[in-house]
Amino acid sequence: xxxxxxxxxxxxxxxxxxxxxxxxxxxxxxxxxxxxxxxxxxxxxxxxxxxxxxxxxxxxxxxxxxxxxxxxxxxxxxxxxxxxxxxxxxxxxxxxxxxxxxxxxxxxxxxxxxxxxxxxxxxxxxxxxxxxxxxxxxxxxxxxxxxxxxxxxxxxxxxxxxxxxxxxxxxxxxxxxxxxxxxxxxxxxxxxxxxxxxxxxxxxxxxxxxxxxxxxxxxxxxxxxxxxxxxxxxxxxxxxxxxxxxxxxxxxxxxxxxxxxxxxxx
Amino acid sequence: xxxxxxxxxxxxxxxxxxxxxxxxxxxxxxxxxxxxxxxxxxxxxxxxxxxxxxxxxxxxxxxxxxxxxxxxxxxxxxxxxxxxxxxxxxxxxxxxxxxxxxxxxxxxxxxxxxxxxxxxxxxxxxxxxxxxxxxxxxxxxxxxxxxxxxxxxxxxxxxxxxxxxxxxxxxxxxxxxxxxxxxxxxxxxxxxxxxxxxxxxxxxxxxxxxxxxxxxxxxxxxxxxxxxxxxxxxxxxxxxxxxxxxxxxxxxxxxxxxxxxxxxxxxxxxxxxxxxxxxxxxxxxxxxxxxxxxxxxxxxxxxxxxxxxxxxxxxxxxxxxxxxxxxxxxxxxxxxxxxxxxxxxxxxxxxxxxxxxxxxxxxxxxxxxxxxxxxxxxxxxxxxxxxxxxxxxxxxxxxxxxxxxxxxxxxxxxxxxxxxxxxxxxxxxxxxxxxxxxxxxxxxxxxxxxxxxxxxxxxxxxxxxxxxxxxxxxxxxxxxxxxxxxxxxxxxxxxxxxxxxxxxxxxxxxxxxxxxxxxxxxxxxxxxxxxxxxxxxxxxxxxxxxxxxxxxx
Numbered sequence: 044x045x046x047x048x049x050x051x052x053x054x055x056x057x058x059x060x061x062x063x064x065x066x067x068x069x070x071x072x073x074x075x076x077x078x079x080x081x082x083x084x085x086x087x088x089x090x091x092x093x094x095x096x097x098x099x100x101x102x103x104x105x106x107x108x109x110x111x112x113x114x115x116x117x118x119x120x121x122x123x124x125x126x127x128x129x130x131x132x133x134x135x136x137x138x139x140x141x142x143x144x145x146x147x148x149x150x151x152x153x154x155x156x157x158x159x160x161x162x163x164x165x166x167x168x169x170x171x172x173x174x175x176x177x178x179x180x181x182x183x184x185x186x187x188x189x190x191x192x193x194x195x196x197x198x199x200x201x202x203x204x205x206x207x208x209x210x211x212x213x214x215x216x217x218x219x220x221x222x223x224x225x226x227x228x229x230x231x232x233x234x235x236x237x238x239x240x241x242x243x244x245x246x247x248x249x250x251x252x253x254x255x256x257x258x259x260x261x262x263x264x265x266x267x268x269x270x271x272x273x274x275x276x277x278x279x280x281x282x283x284x285x286x287x288x289x290x291x292x293x294x295x296x297x298x299x300x301x302x303x304x305x306x307x308x309x
Numbered sequence: 310x311x312x313x314x315x316x317x318x319x320x321x322x323x324x325x326x327x328x329x330x331x332x333x334x335x336x337x338x339x340x341x342x343x344x345x346x347x348x349x350x351x352x353x354x355x356x357x358x359x360x361x362x363x364x365x366x367x368x369x370x371x372x373x374x375x376x377x378x379x380x381x382x383x384x385x386x387x388x389x390x391x392x393x394x395x396x397x398x399x400x401x402x403x404x405x406x407x408x409x410x411x412x413x414x415x416x417x418x419x420x421x422x423x424x425x426x427x428x429x430x431x432x433x434x435x436x437x438x439x440x441x442x443x444x445x446x447x448x449x450x451x452x453x454x455x456x457x458x459x460x461x462x463x464x465x466x467x468x469x470x471x472x473x474x475x476x477x478x479x480x481x482x483x484x485x486x487x488x489x490x491x492x493x494x495x496x497x498x499x500x501x502x503x504x505x506x507x508x509x510x511x512x513x514x515x516x517x518x519x520x521x522x523x524x525x526x527x528x529x530x531x532x533x534x535x536x537x538x539x540x541x542x543x544x545x546x547x548x549x550x551x552x553x554x555x556x557x558x559x560x561x562x563x564x565x566x567x568x569x570x571x572x573x574x575x576x577x578x579x580x581x582x583x584x585x586x587x588x589x590x591x592x593x594x595x596x597x598x599x600x601x602x603x604x605x606x607x608x609x610x611x612x613x614x615x616x617x618x619x620x621x622x623x624x625x626x627x628x629x630x631x632x633x634x635x636x637x638x639x640x641x642x643x644x645x646x647x648x649x650x651x652x653x654x655x656x657x658x659x660x661x662x663x664x665x666x667x668x669x670x671x672x673x674x675x676x677x678x679x680x681x682x683x684x685x686x687x688x689x690x691x692x693x694x695x696x697x698x699x700x701x702x703x704x705x706x707x708x709x710x711x712x713x714x715x716x717x718x719x720x721x722x723x724x725x726x727x728x729x730x731x732x733x734x735x736x737x738x739x740x741x742x743x744x745x746x747x748x749x750x751x752x753x754x755x756x757x758x759x760x761x762x763x764x765x766x767x768x769x770x771x772x773x774x775x776x777x778x779x780x781x782x783x784x785x786x787x788x789x790x791x792x793x794x795x796x797x798x799x800x801x802x803x804x805x806x807x808x809x810x811x812x813x814x815x816x817x818x819x820x821x822x823x824x825x826x827x828x829x830x831x832x833x834x835x836x837x838x839x840x841x842x843x844x845x846x847x848x849x850x851x852x853x854x855x856x857x858x859x860x861x862x
Contacts, residue, residue: 296673
């Protein structure tokens with residue numbers, strides 16, 4: 044029975060709205076008579092006699108209507124940056140600014156300008172600038188108008204941003220930035236450069252095995268090493284080798300990931 | 310005096326009505342003139358205390374249920390035939406003019422969905438008893454539906470309603486099209502404190518929602534009316550972190566209310582980032598929570614999300630939650646930064662903590678720390694990282710930032726990449742928790758083509774399509790979790806012309822067209838095409854316990 048009391052009372056409280064000009068006392072008596080449950084009627088009458096009901100009018104009411112259409116508030120879009128900026132304190136990294144119609148390209152690249160930590164040029168007809176911050180190199184020794192080959196691919200796979208930027212000159216490596224991962228220990232082969240890369244183990248601070256020009260060597264993350272090939276000296280720098288249990292559901296992105304850079308230093 | 314508190318609480322909503330005219334003949338100023346069977350009809354005008362009479366002047370003339378404060382809303386009765394129906398309002402023997410409502414179509418009958426149970430009052434009594442006003446709400450609940458407690462109908466009033474926008478999607482292309490949400494109010498009567506009871510909603514047509522258990526509160530000191538894991542006494546009077554009698558965080562001043570769910574998030578932004586988040590990132594996410602389909606008694610709808618993004622942390626190239634810090638490679642462990650930048654003693658019970666950093670070593674855009682075991686989440690988290698500062702320019706947008714922050718925040722509230730599962734590119738899961746939604750506009754056209762979504766729901770725009778994978782142009786950003794409406798997808802019976810929703814064709818098998826029927830595709834890459842995938846309601850299943858359960862970590 045008590046369950047119905049509230050509902051009756053809730054309804055009854057509404058009645059004064061129809062009787063502003065009537066005597067308040069009469070309204071409350073009327074309300075009380077509407078409460079069929081004896082205990083509820085007594086409680087209501089007691090509340091009236093204790094002057095509790097008068098305080099109700101002073102209470103703040105919600106300003107929200109009882110029914111509305113679900114809001115979908117739009118916020119204006121902003122683009123933080125169009126030109127990649129490598130943080131001043133960044134140890135190493137490569138980013139590109141591309142006017143290509145898509146996020147992959149494999150073809151000719153004409154150098155237009157070389158500056159400290161950037162190479163500007165054309166990938167086909169599209170402007171394509173590489174921004175980099177790499178240990179022990181400021182500007183590459185590339186002549187304006189020189190034609191190179193560019194292998195570029197950026198894509199988000201399994202929640203990780205993959206990035207591959209390879210500049211080469213008739214099969215000779217100029218610069219490689221490899222930021223790629225996998226659902227299993229990462230490995231890749233780039234035949235044109237006579238290069239293969241594979242993660243050594245599943246520990247988070249793992250090593251990476253590299254084969255370059257038939258020479259095998261390993262790097263731990265943070266390590267760099269010089270390798271001679273033909274008339275060039277290359278620096279290989281393993282920025283990081285990440286590996287975690289692929290069965291962890293809290294892992295965002297690839298459970299295996301390698302960031303490796305290799306580039307001409309002289 | 311037992312009755313006083315319920316009266317006072319109830320009148321919070323009704324106080325304004327004391328000043329309405331409410332006398333004489335009611336009058337309708339505006340109303341929805343047409344809609345399908347069971348539509349929620351909204352009326353304005355002099356409607357206080359009025360009742361709704363349906364099918365006026367016909368043998369079926371009858372009074373039908375309406376809203377808490379009078380005829381502010383009602384549901385077109387189940388079974389109403391297609392065509393015109395007359396209705397009018399009545400009050401104290403007077404009637405409004407008779408109006409016509411056009412029922413445009415029958416609606417397939419689906420059960421109501423019970424989404425939330427909260428409290429609008431708790432009256433503790435001698436003998437370890439408590440009498441609660443319960444607010445039971447859900448999707449496609451009729452005005453006039455009943456609350457069943459332990460299988461027995463209680464006196465029920467329809468408190469509030471919220472109409473939903475389907476953005477022009479044909480409801481027939483959704484498994485559970487949500488036309489509206491309604492909150493119901495009822496009283497439990499005197500029951501033992503901490504006792505567990507079952508609740509259901511019964512619609513006007515007799516259909517029942519699923520059964521939900523609810524535990525009644527234990528004491529005035531611990532009652533949490535809105536279920537946000539913040540006791541009402543904190544939300545009213547403030548939080549005393551060290552129990553020294555002094556309020557340390559005035560939650561009420563931050564917008565907290567005991568009847569509206571509140572979330573608190575501190576975001577410290579790394580110094581020297583190339584693309585630090587714009588303020589709009591945070592307002593976009595706050596809007597998403599404020600617009601959540603949650604009907605709060607006597608307060609605004611939605612969830613109040615408080616974000617303090619005033620702090621900074623030193624720059625590191627890489628940040629993650631595992632492995633010890635290693636300055637030689639520019640790597641910092643998240644918890645080393647948290648220890649020196651987050652006042653856990655003061656805020657740890659209230660706030661979740663985030664660092665907006667540069668990048669993770671696997672170039673993922675973020676990570677969070679819900680507990681896990683056996684291949685699933687076992688408990689909510691309270692820490693997260695956002696880490697896509699080195700992603701390319703198309704990613705550096707407000708939308709991508711807000712989507713990523715909301716994605717990781719969702720994990721901390723036990724939301725998965727695939728709703729019921731962790732599969733991360735589920736086409737029928739309309740949520741920023743899906744990798745197909747998060748950062749979608751930054752993907753290549755080819756990537757978008759391969760990650761089908763229901764475009765009108767992703768863009769929140771009628772008529773939205775991604776022509777050949779291109780981003781649909783919008784005037785602004787709206788992001789959201791899923792309401793759980795989508796049509797299920799069966800891997801061995803995918804329909805290309807039907808797509809994911811609304812007949813927006815999708816090339817499931819990757820051939821040259823999108824016209825094939827009964828196509829098979831292994832959507833989750835598990836090696837078979839035997840699975841059926843369903844949408845999942847994130848908003849109905851947020852877990853607010855993260856800050857309490859995670860301590861300093």
